[in-house]
Amino acid sequence: xxxxxxxxxxxxxxxxxxxxxxxxxxxxxxxxxxxxxxxxxxxxxxxxxxxxxxxxxxxxxxxxxxxxxxxxxxxxxxxxxxxxxxxxxxxxxxxxxxxxxxxxxxxxxxxxxxxxxxxxxxxxxxxxxxxxxxxxxxxxxx
Amino acid sequence: xxxxxxxxxxxxxxxxxxxxxxxxxxxxxxxxxxxxxxxxxxxxxxxxxxxxxxxxxxxxxxxxxxxxxxxxxxxxxxxxxxxxxxxxxxxxxxxxxxxxxxxxxxxxxxxxxxxxxxxxxxxxxxxxxxxxxxxxxxxxxx
DNA sequence: ACTTGACCTTATAGTTACTATAAGGTTTAG
DNA sequence: CTAAACCTTATAGTAACTATAAGGTCAAGT
Ligand SMILES: [Zn+2]
Ligand SMILES: [Zn+2]
Ligand SMILES: [Zn+2]
Ligand SMILES: [Zn+2]
Numbered sequence: 540x541x542x543x544x545x546x547x548x549x550x551x552x553x554x555x556x557x558x559x560x561x562x563x564x565x566x567x568x569x570x571x572x573x574x575x576x577x578x579x580x581x582x583x584x585x586x587x588x589x590x591x592x593x594x595x596x597x598x599x600x601x602x603x604x605x606x607x608x609x610x611x612x613x614x615x616x617x618x619x620x621x622x623x624x625x626x627x628x629x630x631x632x633x634x635x636x637x638x639x640x641x642x643x644x645x646x647x648x649x650x651x652x653x654x655x656x657x658x659x660x661x662x663x664x665x666x667x668x669x670x671x672x673x674x675x676x677x678x679x680x681x
Numbered sequence: 682x683x684x685x686x687x688x689x690x691x692x693x694x695x696x697x698x699x700x701x702x703x704x705x706x707x708x709x710x711x712x713x714x715x716x717x718x719x720x721x722x723x724x725x726x727x728x729x730x731x732x733x734x735x736x737x738x739x740x741x742x743x744x745x746x747x748x749x750x751x752x753x754x755x756x757x758x759x760x761x762x763x764x765x766x767x768x769x770x771x772x773x774x775x776x777x778x779x780x781x782x783x784x785x786x787x788x789x790x791x792x793x794x795x796x797x798x799x800x801x802x803x804x805x806x807x808x809x810x811x812x813x814x815x816x817x818x819x820x821x822x823x
Numbered sequence: 824a825c826t827t828g829a830c831c832t833t834a835t836a837g838t839t840a841c842t843a844t845a846a847g848g849t850t851t852a853g
Numbered sequence: 854c855t856a857a858a859c860c861t862t863a864t865a866g867t868a869a870c871t872a873t874a875a876g877g878t879c880a881a882g883t
Contacts, residue, residue: 544859554860555842563840574849576860593811596790597783600840610808617794617806624791631784635777641739642773648738649766652759664759666752669735686830696831697871705869716878718831742869 541579549584552591565590565604597627683721691726694733707732707746739769 547554560566566586569577579587586607593603602623609619648669655664689696702708708728711719721729728749735745744765751761790811797806 542860553842556840558862559841574860576849589808589811594840595783596787596811598811606808606811617797617808620806620808620811621791621794624787624794628784628787628791631780631787635780635784638773638777638780641737642770642777645738645766645770645773649763649770652763652766655759664762666731666748666759666762669731669738669740669748669762684831695871698869700833701870716831718878736869 541584543577543579546579546584546587550587550591552587557587560587560590560600563600565600565607597631598623683726685719685721688721688726688729692729692733694729699729702729702732702742705742707742707749739773740765 541549543554543557546552547557552560557566561568566583569579569583572578589607590600590603593606594600598606606620606623683691685696685699688694689699694702699708703710708725711721711725714720731749732742732745735748736742740748748762748765
């Protein structure tokens with residue numbers, strides 16, 4: 540039986556977040572000690588670990604709740620979880636692609652920026668690159 | 682001179698978002714027509730394009746506001762922008778790394794999940810993998 | 824003239840997953 | 854006896870929008 544602070548330390552989830560999970564009913568209300576402090580059982584902690592692990596895999600809290608609901612009903616969530624994973628992988632790969640394109644563009648802009656003279660009247664500053672969206676050779680505009 | 686809907690179409694920024702930018706003072710209040718409709722000048726549109734472009738480069742609205750403030754004061758934001766870009770690139774690359782690790786883990790879990798039999802009593806379901814965080818060969822637990 | 828639909832307006836609340844703050848109660852060590 | 858290090862609740866803030874409600878305006882068609 541652990542206090543919220545001990546659970547926090549053991550799981551790496553902040554006490555604020557644990558209370559938040561309880562508030563949105565992702566975690567059940569734990570027992571209380573005589574002083575009204577929360578007291579967590581092993582199964583409470585296990586459930587929190589599950590949530591935390593799934594969050595690290597970037598599952599949405601809503602999906603996690605559904606998985607746990609299946610689990611609670613003793614119904615097999617396996618297929619459901621497999622589907623969520625597949626979908627998750629797709630989303631993540633799209634995001635990686637987006638970010639890589641973004642990074643390339645920024646690196647390009649930065650490189651172009653370095654070739655420019657310091658300019659006070661802002662005839663050639665990097666802002667113009669952002670503004671016009673050109674990231675390549677044609678830095679001779681307006 | 683364009684209406685908010687026309688500006689939205691030309692820039693790809695929703696009318697809601699344009700009004701939101703105005704509300705947080707990222708964009709100035711535009712002129713109004715007799716019917717109280719917003720009317721945008723070319724320079725208004727240009728400014729919105731700048732914001733949109735910077736957002737696509739994942740600059741925070743706060744950073745964009747600072748850049749525009751520099752611009753308005755006729756001070757050279759170049760060095761500032763260069764710094765923001767450098768920082769932005771670092772953040773993005775970290776995020777890409779995180780997401781790649783995440784994807785690898787998920788792909789692994791999914792692969793392991795596929796090798797498992799359909800199980801109703803949930804002795805071996807994928808939930809357990811998420812719970813325990815093992816993603817490799819040792820699928821013979823409890 | 825009238826209605827329908829596509830615009831526009833404001834204000835307010837909801838989203839996601841937390842994090843922070845305020846204002847206070849409890850426990851333990853010095 | 855008091856200061857710290859816990860715990861409690863309730864409420865508001867974060868980022869960048871998105872959605873909803875409730876209504877005003879305008880052009881086209883019948
Ligand atoms: Zn399962
Ligand atoms: Zn510039
Ligand atoms: Zn500049
Ligand atoms: Zn399971």
